[in-house]
Amino acid sequence: MFKSYLVMAFKVFMRRKFFTFASLFGICFTLVVLMVATAALDHILMPHTPDVNNDRTLLLANMSLIGEGVRSTSSPGYRFLDQNIRDLPKVERVSIFTQARPIKLYRDAESLEVYVSRTDGQFWRILQFDFLEGGPFNDEDERDANRVAVISRRTEERLFASGNAVGKMIDVDRQSFEVVGVVADVSYLRTGFSDIWVPISTSQSQAYRADFMSGFSCLLLAETAGDRRSIQEELASRLPDIELPDDERYETLVVSANTHFEAFTTQFLSSEYGEPQAGRAGALLILGALLFMLLPSLNLINLNLSRIFERSSEIGVRRAFGARSGSLLVQFLTENVLLTLFGGLLALLLSQWLLRWINNADLVPFVNLELNWRVFGWGMVLALIFGVLSGVYPAWKMSRLHPAEALRARSKL
Amino acid sequence: MIRLDNVAKVYRTARMETMALNQIDLHIAEGEFVSIMGPSGCGKSTLLNVIGLLDEPSEGSVQIDGTGIAGYSDRQLARLRNEKIGFIFQSFHLVPDLNVVSNVEIPLLYRSMASKERRRRAIEALQSVGLGSRIHHFPNELSGGQQQRVAVARAIIGAPRVILADEPTGNLDSQMGDEIMAILERLNQEDKTTVVMVTHDAEQAKRTARTIRLFDGRQVA
Numbered sequence: 001m002f003k004s005y006l007v008m009a010f011k012v013f014m015r016r017k018f019f020t021f022a023s024l025f026g027i028c029f030t031l032v033v034l035m036v037a038t039a040a041l042d043h044i045l046m047p048h049t050p051d052v053n054n055d056r057t058l059l060l061a062n063m064s065l066i067g068e069g070v071r072s073t074s075s076p077g078y079r080f081l082d083q084n085i086r087d088l089p090k091v092e093r094v095s096i097f098t099q100a101r102p103i104k105l106y107r108d109a110e111s112l113e114v115y116v117s118r119t120d121g122q123f124w125r126i127l128q129f130d131f132l133e134g135g136p137f138n139d140e141d142e143r144d145a146n147r148v149a150v151i152s153r154r155t156e157e158r159l160f161a162s163g164n165a166v167g168k169m170i171d172v173d174r175q176s177f178e179v180v181g182v183v184a185d186v187s188y189l190r191t192g193f194s195d196i197w198v199p200i201s202t203s204q205s206q207a208y209r210a211d212f213m214s215g216f217s218c219l220l221l222a223e224t225a226g227d228r229r230s231i232q233e234e235l236a237s238r239l240p241d242i243e244l245p246d247d248e249r250y251e252t253l254v255v256s257a258n259t260h261f262e263a264f265t266t267q268f269l270s271s272e273y274g275e276p277q278a279g280r281a282g283a284l285l286i287l288g289a290l291l292f293m294l295l296p297s298l299n300l301i302n303l304n305l306s307r308i309f310e311r312s313s314e315i316g317v318r319r320a321f322g323a324r325s326g327s328l329l330v331q332f333l334t335e336n337v338l339l340t341l342f343g344g345l346l347a348l349l350l351s352q353w354l355l356r357w358i359n360n361a362d363l364v365p366f367v368n369l370e371l372n373w374r375v376f377g378w379g380m381v382l383a384l385i386f387g388v389l390s391g392v393y394p395a396w397k398m399s400r401l402h403p404a405e406a407l408r409a410r411s412k413l
Numbered sequence: 414m415i416r417l418d419n420v421a422k423v424y425r426t427a428r429m430e431t432m433a434l435n436q437i438d439l440h441i442a443e444g445e446f447v448s449i450m451g452p453s454g455c456g457k458s459t460l461l462n463v464i465g466l467l468d469e470p471s472e473g474s475v476q477i478d479g480t481g482i483a484g485y486s487d488r489q490l491a492r493l494r495n496e497k498i499g500f501i502f503q504s505f506h507l508v509p510d511l512n513v514v515s516n517v518e519i520p521l522l523y524r525s526m527a528s529k530e531r532r533r534r535a536i537e538a539l540q541s542v543g544l545g546s547r548i549h550h551f552p553n554e555l556s557g558g559q560q561q562r563v564a565v566a567r568a569i570i571g572a573p574r575v576i577l578a579d580e581p582t583g584n585l586d587s588q589m590g591d592e593i594m595a596i597l598e599r600l601n602q603e604d605k606t607t608v609v610m611v612t613h614d615a616e617q618a619k620r621t622a623r624t625i626r627l628f629d630g631r632q633v634a
């Protein structure tokens with residue numbers, strides 16, 4: 001019985017090529033966009049190397065000093081972080097580092113642009129890079145200002161044709177560093193992104209140690225994900241007591257420690273004081289996804305409705321020849337589920353192809369988007385629900401019609 | 414075979430009530446060939462739908478093959494229709510998405526039967542109406558007469574005891590109409606199938622054993 005429904009569905013698809021195409025296109029397009037968007041969000045928001053602990057971390061990347069008619073905003077300075085952050089309760093680890101900045105490196109006569117970040121030893125404990133060769137530098141290297149460097153695979157390839165860079169020397173800012181480790185490339189969008197990492201203390205000038213503001217970021221690893229709330233509160237309660245530089249001009253200090261998601265959303269929805277807007281952003285994201293799904297589903301329902309009413313004669317005939325209203329429901333359901341599954345399969349192939357293309361085209365440097373199976377699963381479930389609903393509702397309406405009515409509907413046309 | 418007692422059918426719409434059938438008492442014996450005649454709108458199709466269990470009477474009782482259908486569920490009605498009755502319509506009502514043989518198989522889909530056997534019987538039924546060579550055509554590739562012969566094949570494939578035909582030749586020219594008429598007569602005579610046919614054609618009505626005349630929902634002869 002069920003097999004004959006499948007065969008029938010297939011015959012209908014082949015005969016109604018336009019309908020089949022339109023439905024498939026709708027399902028496929030929606031799923032593909034959903035897949036690519038979620039792959040991008042997943043890439044940014046979910047734990048990935050090296051941000052594997054990002055459900056326990058807080059990032060301090062901005063500070064504002066506010067006074068009567070003045071306001072200056074920048075990254076935090078080393079002194080502020082060093083003095084006020086390390087002893088926050090429930091913090092397991094603290095890392096202070098600079099954002100990657102591009103410099104020129106010379107290899108033979110060629111100049112290469114690479115990113116350099118200065119970090120401490122804890123940096124390598126909070127973030128988990130994939131070490132391909134060697135290992136990270138540690139707290140002692142930072143304390144003793146050892147000239148050691150970790151470089152990315154890409155940098156290794158560009159600088160040392162032969163590979164195996166550990167033990168070799170590189171010149172950064174007119175200083176020589178010994179390569180101690182090589183890590184797999186990380187995405188531009190990740191915390192801790194760079195091409196070369198060296199200890200902070202190897203900076204030629206030690207002036208940064210006295211700066212209250214600018215130059216650094218700080219990553220905190222909380223003991224548990226839930227502790228982050230109280231850490232944020234403790235930090236906020238400390239701020240009013242901190243002595244400000246130039247306290248003639250500035251009265252208020254604003255620094256927030258953001259979760260990964262908050263940090264991401266403040267970049268897009270920055271409010272007056274750079275406060276986290278995670279709640280609003282999350283709601284917007286979900287709303288956007290729903291709206292996006294809604295449109296094609298309505299379309300599909302509409303398409304199905306008109307098609308099923310067009311098929312009222314068929315429904316009448318089947319009823320006259322012994323179909324129960326239940327069998328008709330199953331028949332239309334089979335058609336829709338089959339169509340949706342097929343659309344989903346196409347979407348899967350297309351998304352995979354599209355993501356590969358995005359990765360290869362280098363639209364965003366070093367981004368490696370991956371198909372998220374969980375999201376694909378949810379997308380399929382949603383599509384199925386819509387497919388089923390869009391088919392069942394009209395079919396249910398028709399199957400409740402008296403067979404005589406269904407037959408008349410056509411002959412009156 | 415078919416028994417209607419005091420059957421009435423009222424259609425209610427927002428603006429008015431139509432008494433489509435009024436106090437119909439009817440008995441059609443097994444193996445009879447009966448025609449129904451009457452002016453347009455007198456309730457012929459309604460009567461056929463009530464007999465065919467496609468529509469419930471507002472009043473009165475309907476018996477098919479000795480079983481009263483009062484209180485029957487959708488499932489039970491579907492089963493009765495499937496086993497006992499074959500329908501032929503004026504406008505053919507073939508499924509345009511399915512080819513000829515798949516159209517003919519429809520009644521057997523609602524019985525448990527191997528698909529091979531279904532196919533075999535469909536081809537047999539098509540051969541008996543002279544369409545054995547057209548089984549893979551789609552309905553829109555056939556003439557009106559051919560389409561109606563497909564519909565006849567569909568009506569007989571389940572070997573029903575009763576065939577209900579609502580103006581089966583109404584959309585056909587007289588020659589094609591004669592062909593359909595001949596098939597119905599053959600079914601009635603050879604297989605002893607009970608045939609009830611609505612027609613506007615007095616010549617056709619004469620060829621049947623009995624003519625029921627309706628006027629304004631009432632049986633007048």
Ligand SMILES: Nc1ncnc2c1ncn2[C@@H]1O[C@H](COP(=O)(O)OP(=O)(O)OP(=O)(O)O)[C@@H](O)[C@H]1O
Nearest residue numbers: 424425426431433452453454455456457458459460
């Ligand atoms: N679903 C309905 N709702 C309201 N009135 C209806 C409905 N179906 C039929 N009628 C009315 O019932 C009456 C009988 O209709 P029916 O279709 O049985 O006539 P008929 O004798 O078959 O006519 P024709 O020869 O034109 O086919 C008509 O007046 C018609 O308008």
Ligand SMILES: [Mg+2]
Nearest residue numbers: 457458459579
């Ligand atoms: Mg009629």
